[in-house]
Structures are given as C-alpha cells and as structure tokens.
Amino acid sequence: MRSHDTIAAIATPSGTGGVGIIRISGPAAGKIAHQIFLPKRTNCSWESHHLYHGDIISADGRIILDEVLVALMLGPHSFTGEDILEINCHGSPLIMQAILSELVQSGCRLARPGEFSQRAFLNGRLDLSQAEALASLVAARSETACAIGLAHLKGALGREIESLRLELIEALALTEASIDFTEDLAARDTPGILPRIDAISERLRLLLDSYQVAKLYTEGLNVVITGKPNVGKSSLLNTLTGKKRAIVTDIPGTTRDFITDQINIRGMPVNLADTAGIRKPQDMIEKAGIDLVWENLAKADLAIIILDGSHPLTREDTEIFAAIATNNYLVAINKTDLPSAWEINEINQLLPGSKILKISAKFGTGIDELKNAIVDNTGTDKKESTGVVMITNMRHKLALEKALSNIQSVKENIVAGMSPEFPAFDLREALDNLDEITGKKIDDEILDKIFSSFCIGK
Ligand SMILES: Nc1nc2c(ncn2[C@@H]2O[C@H](COP(=O)(O)OP(=O)(O)O)[C@@H](O)[C@H]2O)c(=O)[nH]1
Ligand SMILES: [Mg+2]
Missing domain, CATH: 3.40.50.300 (P-loop containing nucleotide triphosphate hydrolases)
Known part of the structure; x- marks a missing residue:
C-alpha cells in the first residue's frame, strides 16, 4: 500500500522530558527533512538510518526552533515501510508543538492514534x-x-x-x-x-x-x-x-x-x-x-x-x-x-x-x-x-x-x-x-x- 499523505505526531508522552521524539512517515518525509533541517556540517549526505546534528528552522529560515538530532529512514526498511523522519528534539511541550506546527505548515497531516502501526501492518511490516x-x-x-x-x-x-x-x-x-x-x-x-x-x-x-x-x-x-x-x-x-x-x-x-x-x-x-x-x-x-x-x-x-x-x-x-x-x-x-x-x-x-x-x-x-x-x-x-x-x-x-x-x-x-x-x-x-x-x-x-x-x- 502506498499512502499519498505524510503524517506526523509527537511519539513521546505529553509533558516535560529530557528528549522528545517527533515522527513523520510518508512520501514527503525526505523533502520535509531538507526543508526544515539545517545540518551543522555542510556535507550532510542524508544516508538512511544515520543520525545528523543540526537545527530545526522555521519555513522562512529566520527562526531556529530547536537544536536536534534527526534520522531519515528510507522505506521499505523502516517501521512503517514508508520513508520516516524522526526528530529527537528537547523534551519541552512548547518546542515539540512548535515543530509539529511547522511540519503541518510544510504539508504533513496530524497522525491518528495507531496510524504508524496501521501503515506498518498495511505495508506487510507486521502482522x-x-x-x-x-x-x-x-x-x-x-x-x-x-x-x-x-x-x-x-x-x-x-x-x-x-x-x-x-x-x-x-x-x-x-x-x-x-x-x-x-x-x-x-x-x-x-x-x-x-x-x-x-x-x-x-x-x-x-x-x-x-x-x-x-x-x-x-x-x-x-x-x-x-x-x-x-x-x-x-x-x-x-x-x-x-x-x-x-x-x-x-x-x-x-x-x-x-x-x-x-x-x-x-x-x-x-x-x-x-x-x-x-x-x-x-x-x-x-x-x-x-x-x-x-x-x-x-x-x-x-x-x-x-x-x-x-x-x-x-x-x-x-x-x-x-x-x-x-x-x-x-x-x-x-x-x-x-x-x-x-x-x-x-x-x-x-x-x-x-x-x-x-x-x-x-x-x-x-x-x-x-x-x-x-x-x-x-x-x-x-x-x-x-x-x-x-x-x-x-x-x-x-x-x-x-x-x-x-x-x-x-x-x-x-x-x-x-x-x-x-x-x-x-x-x-x-x-x-x-x-x-x-x-x-x-x-x-x-x-x-x-x-x-x-x-x-x-
Ligand atoms: N496488635 C495488633 N493490632 C492490630 C493489628 N492489625 C490491626 N490492629 C489494630 O486493630 C484496630 C483496627 O484496625 P483496622 O486496620 O482499622 O481494622 P479494619 O476495621 O478491619 O480495617 C486498630 O487499632 C489497629 O491498630 C495487628 O496485627 N496486631
Ligand atoms: Mg478499615
């Protein structure tokens, strides 16, 4: 099954924590990664399943929302079988919400409960x-x-x-x-x-x-x-x-x-x-x-x-x-x-x-x-x-x-x-x-x- 839309959600529990994780899955995950992430090193090769260090920036490029680690996991070898972007940001509810809003602005839809697992099932990654x-x-x-x-x-x-x-x-x-x-x-x-x-x-x-x-x-x-x-x-x-x-x-x-x-x-x-x-x-x-x-x-x-x-x-x-x-x-x-x-x-x-x-x-x-x-x-x-x-x-x-x-x-x-x-x-x-x-x-x-x-x- 190929989904046409790209979904996003905060995967860590609500509240304050050391780290918060935001997940994005779908065909636009790679494009969004390039849009919102500014790597620390100029030669970021975006290899699949590798962590990169940098900043999440607003769409106009003017505001830094957080300093993060991101990984792009290309389908079919990902949890959902689709391209997945995972953002490890600081665990502040305000930061996580700001990044999530930015993702929605960039074309993501908010994920429904269980939707990542549902995609994994529909793509044959799990029974x-x-x-x-x-x-x-x-x-x-x-x-x-x-x-x-x-x-x-x-x-x-x-x-x-x-x-x-x-x-x-x-x-x-x-x-x-x-x-x-x-x-x-x-x-x-x-x-x-x-x-x-x-x-x-x-x-x-x-x-x-x-x-x-x-x-x-x-x-x-x-x-x-x-x-x-x-x-x-x-x-x-x-x-x-x-x-x-x-x-x-x-x-x-x-x-x-x-x-x-x-x-x-x-x-x-x-x-x-x-x-x-x-x-x-x-x-x-x-x-x-x-x-x-x-x-x-x-x-x-x-x-x-x-x-x-x-x-x-x-x-x-x-x-x-x-x-x-x-x-x-x-x-x-x-x-x-x-x-x-x-x-x-x-x-x-x-x-x-x-x-x-x-x-x-x-x-x-x-x-x-x-x-x-x-x-x-x-x-x-x-x-x-x-x-x-x-x-x-x-x-x-x-x-x-x-x-x-x-x-x-x-x-x-x-x-x-x-x-x-x-x-x-x-x-x-x-x-x-x-x-x-x-x-x-x-x-x-x-x-x-x-x-x-x-x-x-x-
Ligand atoms: N000597 C002694 N007194 C106990 C013991 N367990 C409870 N009591 C006393 O018995 C009274 C009633 O206890 P409580 O737990 O309120 O009983 P309940 O009404 O069955 O909930 C209290 O004064 C307790 O301190 C025990 O093992 N030995
Ligand atoms: Mg009693």
Missing part, C-alpha cells in the same frame, strides 16, 4: 497480532505482561497461528481430495483425518487456556480484603502496599469506602481492595459501603477473609464464612502478636480444606507467606512453565473460540459419517477465523477500530 502486541507492550503493567507482548511482537503468536493454518490446510486438502475423486464416500474414510483434527483442537484449546493466566499478568488479580469491623483489614492493605493508604483506628466501622491500590507479587499485578467491615449496618452510609463489598466480592478473583486471633470468633465471622464459602478465598488470622483467644481447629470445621495463614498486619509478620499464598492460589506457575504461547487479547480469544467450535463441528460431521463437503466447509471457516488474528482476512472497519485504541505516535 496484526504483532501490531497489537506493540500496543499491549506499551501498556504492560508487569514483567510477564512485557515478556508476552515482546514474544508476540517477535512473531510468536503469528508463527503458532501460521503453523495451525498449515495443519488446517493439510486437513482440508485431504478432505477435498476425497470430494474430487470418490463418490458416495464419507469424510471418516479420509485416511488419518481424525487424529489430525484432534491434534488441531488440542492446540487451539491450549492457546485458549493460556488466556486466563495471561489475563492475570496483564490486567492483574483482583483481591478483596474482607471480614468484620476492626479485624485489621485496613492495616493489612497498608502493610501490603507499604503506604498509609487507608485510615486505621480502633473504632469499628472506620472504613466505609472501597479503597484500592496495586502491588506486584512475583511479577503479577495484584489489585487490592480494602472494604467496609461486614456487620449489621448502623447507618445509611455504612449500609452503602457494605453493599459495595458484596458486589465486589462477587467479581473478585480471590477474597482474603481476616479474623481477629486475639478475640473470640463471633456470629459476624461465621456469617461471613457462610456467605463466602462459594468464592475463592484464603483465611488470614490477624493480630497473632497478641495472645490467641481461640484455636485454629474452630474454623477448620466451618471452612474445611481452606488455606489458613497467621499474620500480624501491624508488625508485618507472615506477610511474605500471605503474598506467596495469593499468587500460589492462582496456580499460574505450573501453567506458565508449559512454554505455550499465551494469548492476552480478547479479540484473539474470540477468534480462537470460533475456530475451535468449527473444528468441533468438523469432528462431529466426520463421526456422524457425513460426506466430506461438510467438514471441508467448517475447515474453511476455521481458517478464516485464524486469519482474523493475523489480519490476513479482516474487515477494514474492525481494523480501524483496533488501531484507534492505540496511542498517538505509535
């Missing part, structure tokens, strides 16, 4: 899964999310999809061969077809399974700290985050709002929420706070039930056990720095098989064990080590689910003794669904929607 990986890499909130984004950018997902495509094409070729040469033949008579189909569906399933785990590393694990008033929920939030995030007092019912913060445990972002203590509410505000707890508990990946080890258990504690028993939870007995008022086996019967930890939120004891238990509870370490390519993107998940359902109908039709046209049809559908992931076959409207969620300048 769609790689372009999307760029956006998730930029937005990643944990080391693992970065690693997954980088692996996809390097083509890991694209290669897995390509290899699945080849398997599908082979299965389709075998099936179609029987349509062409034999009449009244059932698809199940195609040699070796069923084991192939089973292998494909197993690989699709593995990719789909990776979504839950990868989602934890990209979006984080949602943990709600719950329990009756005064057991130390807010103290635990503060100890886990290392900040005075929530107010701690010995007055029951201090926390009324839903207070959230994020920490990182063994590379996993954990979204923590401190909540109002659950009891019979004493006023409207407390009731609203407690209603919010129930709402959020229903959505949480994990609840931490806090109990006060220094006071006897009460009906409020056991009511929480009863209400939460269907959730995924851990029990933390707090205030273990004080003499204990009850024995663990009192709750073993009420919450059989649950993981119970002893902590002191006030003095930080048992906190590392609790952090480990939070991540162990997700069971991710085991799955991570299987070395499967992981998917993190909802669009990819939906496409893979559709492909898996196509493959399931292929199998059902083969087993039911249908003629080969039926599985051939579903195999083609499965191919189309996989092609949506890499963008081999995709609607322009969907493409525009995908790229419009990217940052400007990417």
